[in-house]
Amino acid sequence: MDASMPHRLELIGITKQFPGVLANDNISFSVRPGEIHALLGENGAGKSTLVKMIYGIMQPDAGEIRWNGERVTIANPKAARALGIGMVFQHFSLFEALTVLENIALGMDAKIPARELEGRIREVMTRYGLLLDPHRTVATLSVGERQRIEIVRALLLDPKLLIMDEPTSVLTPQEVEQLFDVLRKLAAQGCSILYISHKLHEIKALCDTATILRGGKLVDTCDPRQETSRSMAEKMIGGGLKDLVKARDRVFGEPRLHVNGLSMPAPDHFGTALKNVCFTVRAGEIFGIAGVAGNGQNELLLAMDGELPTDPSAIKLGDLPAGAMSPSARRRHGLSSVPEERNGHGAVGVFSLSDNSVLTARERPGMVNMGFINFGAAKTYTRKVIADFSVKALGAGSTAGSLSGGNLQKYIMGREILQRPSVLVVSQPTWGVDAGAAAAIHQAILDLAEAGSAIVVISQDLDELLSLSDTLAVINGGQLSPKMQVGDASIEEIGLLMGGVHGNTEAPDAIPA
Amino acid sequence: MQFRLEKRQEPSKFMAYATPVAAVALTMIIGAIIFSLIGYDGVGAVREIFLTPLTNSYKWQDLGVKAAPLIIIGVGLSIAYRANVWNIGAEGQYIVGGLCATGIALLTWGMTGWWILPLMMLAGMAGGMAYASIPALLRTKLKVNEILTSLMLTYASVQLIYFLIRGPWKDPMGIGFPQTRLFSEAARLPTIIPGTIVHLGVPIAVLVAIIAWFIMSKSVFGYRMRVVGAAPHAARYGGFSENKTIWLAMLVSGGLAGLAGMLEIAGPFQRMVPGFPTNYGFTAIIVAFLGRLNPLGVIVAGVVLAITFVGGEVAQTTIGLPNAATGIFQAMMLFFLLAGDILIKYRVRRVMPQTSTEVA
Structure with a gap:
């Protein structure tokens, strides 16, 4: 890394304005050849907008982009690729029914004969240790393997700059390590x-190097190895970070939720069947369920909260068989849930917050009288949720859709927690939520457990589960591992369980396209 | 200069009220142009269709009588459509409701008693509900799309009329006409304003709409319909089962269509004839949408569509417009309304090419 060499990429005063929000405000930083440069920030900090301008998807309103020292205008992604900029998106664009080779061929700007392309693909794969059979159908691949296709696709163009957008959010710890090896080799x-x-x-x-963005502005460019995680987090959220208050030596009470031999066919073509899932959660216990997305987490949540009925005795609330109860009946018996999808599942975007409170809180806090809704009571309850959980909203009349992801999640968590559930099932509680809101949500979960509720947290974020839960299991392919104490579990072991059959290329191709 | 649609942050309340008005206005303007182009007095046609029924007080009673069934059926459909249950077969449920009421009227023929009309009403509603429960059953048990089944059952119900009035229910004194005998006095709806044709069905229609508005905005039932339509997954999460909602929506819309059928047969018709199906069940679809799926809006929309019916008849005699003209005007109204509804969620923005500066 010779300092006299021109910078590979240099941004000078990049500004981008959207209606009502300044997404990027005068951003300047540079990336040297061979440098791994982090772009760090919360959701909405302006990372994606900035990257889209580098990749030619959007044009800056002001400022300039320099490539190897020369000023360039990147009109579209094709122009970006021609310069040598590659990008691996967070969401893959792959056809499930086609093979790896066919998918890569479809994404190429130039038409290359299949045989030659296959040779080049194999060469790139061996050079970087990205092992993958080019003739396998994408539908049979795990998420980590699918990401490898996207990386190979980008590497075939021999890029000088590779942009990786949140690449590890769907990977197991082992897959993350493999990815890092590839990236280090590239650098x-x-x-x-x-x-x-x-x-x-x-x-x-x-x-x-790390460039930290907050609210569209560049806060700092620093050396991450000289910083602590905490100091970077504080720069990212622009304030002090509160520590989670978790009591030591917690004692658990009576078993509140039994899931016993829960098996269920996949509810639809894209779903996952649940196979003999068993666990028990006691009062005061936080039970975490780890796993890579799409391994039965959604089905498990729907089975627990009653959206998909199961065998009556497969789910018990205390001693009460609840498997055949409707969501309302389960709520009456103290089971609340918070689904992964907030807008459209946990809440109705076009309804006011007050009307959204009627959705799940109409019975326990008593908003219904003789079949008619007491909207005054709904409003009072909603105001209490807003106040107690510091939801940033104009009032009980704001529509749920007008709230940011983090605020909507705080509202939904608050709506369920203030009903004092004896069992709470939460899926991806802080997914896409900013750090401040995430800390508040975590604390609310801990407080509820402290008050004696049994809690199930389903999350893809292993760090979240390790800091939050008392006990932990891993779901893979609809099967749940045995429960372990969080203190006893090793990350490697959990990672292997998360990979399960999916990480193994010898696995039977169970999902025909 | 280019125009671009841009999503609004919140749906526009103003546009929700403005587009129905704009749809009616556009229908008048475009209608006038089209009928002028094909050689009629276009402006005259619009005047006769949209204004004469309002300015000529003699026509007001016709308006009330035409609007009543449109409002009752439209209210039922607006409830079902809120829940995204697409009952297109209100015409068939209206016919079966009318037939069931006819059955009671024929059974009690020659009898007197206050109970005959209420019994006919119950029979009418039960008939509409029963007929609507066929698509409901097919949808919930076999996942058959209710749009197709409810529509096709309409044609079956028309044949049922023909069968009954040519066979078992044929008027013995009717010298071969395919119709039932005239209902006896106790099975006819009383007029409420002496000397006019305004029957009891008119205040009933207004009452039905007001009650429906109250239930839709204040009750758990109304909440269920709204939440199922707005976010089906959230509805399931909130404990509202989809199948139960489909049943409720079909039964309510079918029952109200059946009630409208009873009021028509016991009011204006007073006997079952081949001309009983008058497309009220189809026109009520336009009424429901023009009324913004809001029962109070449906009252206004019902009157607007009644105006086009009455005015269409006027225009047939005064300027020789074909009968189909009424249908063209009604259909235009629905098209403009549905097209205009995009402005509720989107705004039109002018975009200058080559610059990205904002033009408000």
Whole structure:
């Protein structure tokens, strides 16, 4: 890394305005050849907008982009690729029914004969240790393997700058390590990497430089190895971070939720069947369920909260068989849930918050009288949720859709928690939520457990589960591992369980396209 | 200069009220142009269809009588459509309701008693509900789309009329006409304003709409319908089962269509004839949408569509407009309304090419 060489990429005063929000305000930083540069920030900090301008998807309103020292205008992604900029998106664009080779061929700007392309693909794969059979159908691949296709696709163009957008959010710890090896190899060969993430320990482990954005502005460019995770987090959220208050030596009470031999066919073509899921959660206990997305988490949540009926004795609330009860009946018996999808599942976007309170809180706090809704009571309850959980909303009359993801999640959590559930099932409680709101949500979960509720937290974020839960199990392919104490579990073991059959290329191709 | 649609942050309340008015206005303007182009007095046609029924007080009673069934059926459909249950077969449920009421009227023929009309009403509603429960059953048990089944059952119900009035229910004194005998006095709806044709069905229609508005906005039932339509997953999460909602929506809309059938047969018709199906069940679809799926809006929309019916008849005699003209005007209204509804969620923005500066 010779300082006299021109910068690979240099941004000078990049500004982008959207209706009502300044997404990027005068951002300047540069990336040297072979540097792994982190772009760090909360949701809405302006990372994606910035990267879209570098990749030619959007044009800046002001400022300039320099490539190897020369000023460039990147009109579209094709122009970006021609310059040598590659990008791996967070959401893959792959056809499930086609093979790896066919998918890559479809994404190429130039038409290359299949045989030659296959040779080049195999060469790239061996060079970087990205093992994958080019003739396998995408539908049979795990998420980590699918990501490899996207990486190979980008590497075939021999990029000088590779942009990775939140690449590890769907990977197991082992897959993350493999990815980091690939990225380090690339950097050693002179390719610059712009690595977008909000996971601080990864950035400390991988990156040479970190640029931190907050609210569209550049806060700091620093060396992550010289910083602590905490100092970076505080720059990212712009304030002190509160510590979670978790009592030591917690004692658990009576078993509140039994799931016993729960098996269920996949509810639809894209679903996962549940196979003999068993666990018990006691009063005061936080039970975490880890796993890569799409391994039966949604089905498990729907089975527990009553949206999908099961065998009556497969789910028990205390001693009461609840498997055949409707969601309302389960709520009456003290089971609340918070689904992963907030807008459209946990809440109705076009309804006011007050009307959204009627959705699940109409019975326990008593908003219904003789079949008619007491809207005054709904409003009072909603105001209490807003106040107690510091939801940023204009009032009980604001529509749920007008709230940010974090605020809507705080509202939904509050709506369920203030009903004092004896069992709470939460899926991805802080997914896409800013750090401040995430801390508040975590504390609310801990407080509810402290008050004696049994809690199930389903999450893809292993760090979240390790800091929050008392006990933990891993779901893979609809099967749940045995329960372990969080203190006793090793990350490697959990990672292997998360990979399960999916990480194994010898696995039977169970999902025909 | 280009125009672009841009999503609004919140749906516009103003546009929700403005588009129905704009749809009616556009229908008048475009209608006038089209009928002028094909050689009629276009402006005259619009005047006769939209204004004469309002300015000529003699026509007001016709308006009330035409609007009543449209409002009752439209209220039922607006409830079902809120829950995204697409009952297109209100015409068939209206016919079966009318037939069931006819059955009671024929059974009690020659009898007197206050109970005959209420019994006919119950029979009418039960008939509409029963007929609507066929698509409901097919949808909930076999996942058959209710749009197709409810529509096709309409054609079956028309054949049922023909069968009954040519066979078992044929008027013995009717010298071969395919119709039932005239209902006896106790099975006919009383007029409420002496000397006019305004029957009891008119105040009933207004009452039905007001009650429905109250239930839709204040009750758990109304909440269920709204939440199922707005976010089906959230509804399931909130404990509202989809199948139960489909049943409720079909039964309410079918029952109200059946009630409208009873009021028509016992009011204006007073006997079952082949001309009983008058497309009220289909026109009520336009009424429901023009009324913004709000029972109070449906009252206004019902009157607007009644105006086009009455005015269409006027225009047939005064300027020789074909009968189909009424249907063209009604259909235009629905098209403009549905097209205009995009402005509730989106706004039109002018975009200058090559710059990204904002033009408000």
